[in-house]
Amino acid sequence: MALTGVEIFKLLPKTNCKKCGHPTCLAFAMKLAQRQASLDQCPDVSDEAKRILGEASAPPIRPVSFGTGDRTLKMGEEMVLFRHEKKFVNPTVFAVEIKDTEADEKINSIVEDVLSSEIDRVGQKLRVDAILINNVSEDVSRFETVIKTVSSKAANVPLIISTTSPTVAEAALKLVASWRPILYGANKDNAEQMANLAKTYKVPLGVKAEGLEALSSLTEKIKSLGVEELVIDSGAIKAKDIIEHNTLIRRAALKKNFKPLGYPVINFCEREDKVLEALIASLGIMKYSSIVVLSSVEKWKNLSLFTLRQNIYTDPQVPMQVEQKIYRIGEPKPDSPLLITTNFSLTYFIVSGEIENSKVPSRLAVMDCEGLSVLTAWAAGKFTAAKIAQFIKESGIENEISHKELIIPGYVAILSGAIEEKLPGWKVTVGPREANGIPAFLRQRMS
Amino acid sequence: MAFVAPKESYSGKVSEVTIGTDKTISFGGENVLPFQSFEGTVPHRPVIAYEIQDVPPGDWPETVKSVYEAVSSDPVSWAKFCEDKLNAKAIALRLIGTHPDRENRSAEDAKRVVRDVLSAIKVPLIILGSNHVEKDSEVLVAVAEAAKDKNCIIGKAQEGNYKTITAAAMAHNHKLIAMSELDINLSKQLNILITQMGFPKERLITDPMCSALGYGIEYTYSVMERIRLAALTQNDAVMQPPMLGDVGTYVWKVKETQASENELPHWGSLKERSITWEAVTAAAMLIAGAELLIMRHPEAVQVVERFVDELMQ
Ligand code: B12
Ligand code: SF4
Numbered sequence: 001m002a003l004t005g006v007e008i009f010k011l012l013p014k015t016n017c018k019k020c021g022h023p024t025c026l027a028f029a030m031k032l033a034q035r036q037a038s039l040d041q042c043p044d045v046s047d048e049a050k051r052i053l054g055e056a057s058a059p060p061i062r063p064v065s066f067g068t069g070d071r072t073l074k075m076g077e078e079m080v081l082f083r084h085e086k087k088f089v090n091p092t093v094f095a096v097e098i099k100d101t102e103a104d105e106k107i108n109s110i111v112e113d114v115l116s117s118e119i120d121r122v123g124q125k126l127r128v129d130a131i132l133i134n135n136v137s138e139d140v141s142r143f144e145t146v147i148k149t150v151s152s153k154a155a156n157v158p159l160i161i162s163t164t165s166p167t168v169a170e171a172a173l174k175l176v177a178s179w180r181p182i183l184y185g186a187n188k189d190n191a192e193q194m195a196n197l198a199k200t201y202k203v204p205l206g207v208k209a210e211g212l213e214a215l216s217s218l219t220e221k222i223k224s225l226g227v228e229e230l231v232i233d234s235g236a237i238k239a240k241d242i243i244e245h246n247t248l249i250r251r252a253a254l255k256k257n258f259k260p261l262g263y264p265v266i267n268f269c270e271r272e273d274k275v276l277e278a279l280i281a282s283l284g285i286m287k288y289s290s291i292v293v294l295s296s297v298e299k300w301k302n303l304s305l306f307t308l309r310q311n312i313y314t315d316p317q318v319p320m321q322v323e324q325k326i327y328r329i330g331e332p333k334p335d336s337p338l339l340i341t342t343n344f345s346l347t348y349f350i351v352s353g354e355i356e357n358s359k360v361p362s363r364l365a366v367m368d369c370e371g372l373s374v375l376t377a378w379a380a381g382k383f384t385a386a387k388i389a390q391f392i393k394e395s396g397i398e399n400e401i402s403h404k405e406l407i408i409p410g411y412v413a414i415l416s417g418a419i420e421e422k423l424p425g426w427k428v429t430v431g432p433r434e435a436n437g438i439p440a441f442l443r444q445r446m447s
Numbered sequence: 448m449a450f451v452a453p454k455e456s457y458s459g460k461v462s463e464v465t466i467g468t469d470k471t472i473s474f475g476g477e478n479v480l481p482f483q484s485f486e487g488t489v490p491h492r493p494v495i496a497y498e499i500q501d502v503p504p505g506d507w508p509e510t511v512k513s514v515y516e517a518v519s520s521d522p523v524s525w526a527k528f529c530e531d532k533l534n535a536k537a538i539a540l541r542l543i544g545t546h547p548d549r550e551n552r553s554a555e556d557a558k559r560v561v562r563d564v565l566s567a568i569k570v571p572l573i574i575l576g577s578n579h580v581e582k583d584s585e586v587l588v589a590v591a592e593a594a595k596d597k598n599c600i601i602g603k604a605q606e607g608n609y610k611t612i613t614a615a616a617m618a619h620n621h622k623l624i625a626m627s628e629l630d631i632n633l634s635k636q637l638n639i640l641i642t643q644m645g646f647p648k649e650r651l652i653t654d655p656m657c658s659a660l661g662y663g664i665e666y667t668y669s670v671m672e673r674i675r676l677a678a679l680t681q682n683d684a685v686m687q688p689p690m691l692g693d694v695g696t697y698v699w700k701v702k703e704t705q706a707s708e709n710e711l712p713h714w715g716s717l718k719e720r721s722i723t724w725e726a727v728t729a730a731a732m733l734i735a736g737a738e739l740l741i742m743r744h745p746e747a748v749q750v751v752e753r754f755v756d757e758l759m760q
Contacts (some may be wrong), residue, residue, distance in 0.1 A: 082676070084669040119713050121661075208754045216450040239757035243734075244485045251453040260448055275746070279725050279754040286668075286734045299715025303703065304660060311665040346662070350702075373663075436702055437614040 003056045005033035011049035019043055046382065060253045061262045063090075064204050064229045064290075066130075066182045067158025073129055075231070075264035075290035078251040081250055087315040090264075090385060093291040094305060095130040095160055097270065100146040107146060111153045113297045119306065122320060122349045126306035128297045132184070133172075135163035140171050147175050160184050160206070160291075168192035177201040182231055184208075184266070188218055195225040202342045204229040206266060211235065212248060216260035223260075228265045231291065239283055242267055246288040264290030271295070278304055285309050319371030320345040326397055330361030334402035337362045337442060338356060339431065340388060342377045342419060350435045358439035360446060363401070367391045374409045385418030392423060407431045452488040455479075459682035461689055462649045463490065466622055467571030468598050472536055474738040475689035480675060481736050482758040483692070487508030492755055493733055495740045495748050496537035496573050497529040498695045501560045502544035508705045510721045511695075511744045520561050522710075523567045530568050531746070539573035539741045540564055541696070543746065545586045546577035554589035561590045565597055573600040573741065575624075584608035591615035600624060600739075602691075603654055606637060613641050618651075624691055626654035629666050631673050640684040651688040652739060659697040660728045667692075671735035695743035698725045722747045730754055 009029035020041040022028040030240075031037035032053070034054075039045060039053055061076045073093050080086045098110055108265030111131070118127035131150055135143045143163070151159070159181035161172045169183055179239040184206025187196035191207075198205035207222060207230050209215040215234050222230065234245040246265055252258035270279040277294060279303050284292040285308050294301075314320060321343045329352055341351050343366050355362050367388065368375035377383035392406065402425040408415060419428045432441050463476030474494045479487035503519050504512050512519070529535035535627065542557045544550040565572055565627040576583030583603075588611050591601050602624025604612040611623065616623040625641055627633040634655050642648050655670045677686040698704055704721035706714065714720060725747035729740050733755070742748050744760050 082669075082672050083665070084673055116713075178701050202726065213450045218449070220448065239754060240482065240484075240760055243482050243758065246481075247483060248454075248485075251455075252450070256451075256453050258448065258450070258453075260450065273750065273753070275719065275723050275726055276753055279726055279750065280757070282727050283731050283734060283754075283758075288729065298719070299713060300717075300720035300723060301715075303714050303720060303721045307661040307703075308664075308727055308731065311661065312668070314665055316665070316669055425474045427547075436705070 003033065003053070005030040007055065008032050009145065009424070010051060011045075013046075015044070015046045017044070021375055055056055055259075059262075060257055061250075061264065062228065062230070064231060064264050066160075066180050066204050066291050067156075068178075068361045069156065071129075071156050071158055072180075078250070078288070079254070081184055081247075081254065083312060084316050087317075088313045090290065091309050091313045092289050093129045094281075094297070094302075095129055095132045095291055095293050096151065096297045096311075097132045097134055097162075097268075097293050097295055098146065099134045100139075100143050104149070108153070111150055113299075114157060114302050115154060117299070117302055119303065121306060121310060123322070124310060126302075126310065128159040128294075128302065130160060130331070132160035132162055132293055135161075135165070135168050135172075138165070138168070140168050142246050143168055144171055144175060147172055151176055151179070155334045160207075160293075161263065164190055166190055166197060168194075169194065173197060173201040175204065177203060180204070182206050184231070185233070186218070186222060188214070189394070191218060191222055192225065195222050195227045198229075199225075202321045204231060206231045206233060207263075208233040212245060212252075212261065216258075219260045219263065231266050232263045233268075237268060239280055242280070242283055242289075243287050246284075252431060266291040266293065268293045272340060272372070274298065274301055277301070281305055282308050285312055321368075322348045322366060323372030324366055324368035324391075326400075327364045327366060328361075329355045329364055330359070332361040332363050334400065336401070337407060337445065338365060338397065338401060338403075338405065339363070339407040339438075340365040340367060340392075342367055342372060342374050342383055344369070344371050344373045347373050354438040355434040355442065358442040360439075360442040361444065363397070365392065365395065365397065365406075375411050378412050378415075383412065383415075385415050385422055388415070388419055389422035405429055409433070410437070452485075456486065457679035457682075459679045459687060461678055462651075462687050464622055464650070464652065464689055466537065466573075466598055466600055468596070470571070471598070472571055475733045478679070480679065481734055484759070489759070491738070492759055493738045493740060494537055495729075495742055495751060496539040497533060497535040497745075497748065498539045498541060498741050498743050499525045499529060499558065499564075500544065501540065501542045502550055502670075503715040507743070508699055508721065510704065510718055511699055514745060519654060524564045526564045526568050527597075528601070530570055533745050535570055538564070538568060539575060541577070541600060542586055543577045544591070545582055546579050547582055549577065554586045557586045558589050558593040561593045565594055565599075572597065572598065573624075575602050575632070575741075578603070580605060584611040587612045588615040591619045592619055594621065595619040600652060602626065602652070604637075604641065605680040606633070609637060609641055609680040610644070613644050613646050617644070617646050622650045622652060624652045624654050626656060627657045629658075629663075629670055631655070631670055631677070634670070634674060635677075635683075635685055638688065642685060642739075646682055650692050653686075653688045654691040654693060657691075657693045657697050657728075657732065658693075659701050660724055660731065661696070661703060662701055664728060664731055668731055669734040671732070671737065675736035689738035690736050690740045691741070692729065692737035693741045694725060694729045694732060695741055698728050699743055726750050726754075733758075 269280040603626035
């Protein structure tokens, strides 16, 4: 929990010496509480105060990252239990498991699936983020071989090294420590050795114990050994346990400032039935998993999971939006069609995607409606005849095209007369209601 | 630092609703957030109803239409198929054919379909209009009478037609769905108006309006979570009806449930993709707080039932 200004003041030297650049210690304390100053501006602050303030100002769920470069995956730092309170911060990581007992072909095909998993959805690039390599064989040399195969094919894909044997772990880290994989992991029997490896090789450590009590004592022990970048696993596999444990972990961290559970959570969601697996992973996305581990990454399954993650992690206050302007799709000529829509990114990406599908070069006028969809914007009085007319006039589009025809969304057919009235000389054509009707509609006009 | 489980206890409770006469089924009644039985009681599983229509599903995408090919030309055989072959726990009959822009069937036609379906099935029936504000107030009043004392759910009452529909549901002993458009205050307001007419809040079901995965689901999700938190933490009686997720109708019109794999290779197999789309949408509604779902594809229903099994124990 963050401390109040007065609580911070009690910890300061109270000499009002002004060395911090503030008139009084109290004024400085207030700035600290608002996070507008940093404690090292006061040269005389005691170590004790530093420790207390440092702990209090640390985020309740520790930031932990793995992987390197632009594929670094950030986790933790969440501040709320419910997404309507504030945006969820670091989206759930999707990791697929590769067992080192699998045949090489199978391993190669999973790696291929990961590499070809990237899709674009409403302007974001989404993909399977990480690979967990599991030493099921308990054989060091097989594990090394698989790690080498995966890391040579999937350079840059962040890894999770799964073994409970410190010897195997060290062999693996010698190969890939510089990629900053997660070492998963530590349990009550190997905690010291694993903590030492995590320290030596500077990698985050996965910690597993059965149940939240055992998990709390284990993370405390490991922290006292000097390792703080942890990812925690309470052993929950069944949906019932996942929702219970993850809820209690998030609550303990946020509401009780309970540090031993203030770490990102990893959940294993694998199921025989791949659709059920998608539902368990969905539960993880909604209920506080930082990493969900999957057994396979089929394109159809990825699409649902990527989309759910994107939806749950959007900012509840600000719809995703695109810039107001006239977008050119294909290479439009002066006589190419002109269509209009709102600047809600989902609307824009669906409509522009369908115009692309039509292969008819076009212009798409995207009007700022504060990120609302067509019907919502219309109902909210932001996509009205007057505003559309004004936007078209001010856009200067009239000088760029050789016609005066505007195609409007079918759902707002009702606006056509009023727009024509406000845009003298223009003809308004009502397009289809759903965007998937656009290709047929545009092509038919061409013939 | 010893771990003490930070459990919550809430002052409020979701109301418990029982529907049907021959075979009854109950949902709601929990005093905790969805599936959090570790700190309270969750007496019932959520109920999933199979959606059928009064007219053939010409506008449903192939993947789901083909399942009902042999039976969907007749609502009675469609309903029987769901009950006998799919083990439906409830059936939701959508009178979409009464919509003026569709077949524009009359209230009399609707009454006949409802009577026929009711006499053919034992499981509870949910009767939905075509979502045309004026027409629904005529159609739903007629069918409420046709289904008198069958303890059905009638819906949806909206701001523009709740008076007539509420009166009919009250007179003929039905439960009632109150639908508003993705706004917690509008939802509360409508429930207040309906209960002020003397309709018992214990017979209400709230529909905060569903949306499909990828098409605004985060709005439905958060409105549901907020409604449920108000019901539990503020013990706000008008916020305590169980909630409906009308999943199938929203899901089976989006591109992800229709575009072929040839057209969009990076989206993968259409069949699995569309079923998963419905199942994930349903799962999100359940985790947000819905106790009643209306769905279309049997494989999606079955996998969601298994998900619920795992969540309930
Ligand atoms: C999510 C949502 C919201 C969100 C806003 C989301 C957003 N960023 O816009 C919130 C909760 C804020 C909201 C608020 C409101 N909403 Co609202 N909302 C929805 C909902 C569920 C989905 C909207 C959406 O995201 N659609 C997806 C996008 C992609 O659709 P779209 O922009 O229309 O684009 C499609 C087509 O129009 C077409 N298209 C788009 N552009 C073009 C262009 C051309 C040329 C062509 C040919 C086609 C085309 O292609 C797209 C895909 O097919 C709809 C109901 C529904 N399921 O549709 C109601 C809905 C739009 N909302 C509605 C209403 C009334 C409101 C409110 C006024 C009242 C309220 N409930 O609070 C407020 C107003 C907001 C405000 N600021 O005042 C009504 C509008 C009714 C009407 N006909 O007027 C709807 C239809 C619900 C209903 N069934 O009654 N809403
Ligand atoms: S430098 Fe430290 S002691 Fe001096 S006024 Fe600032 S806070 Fe107080």
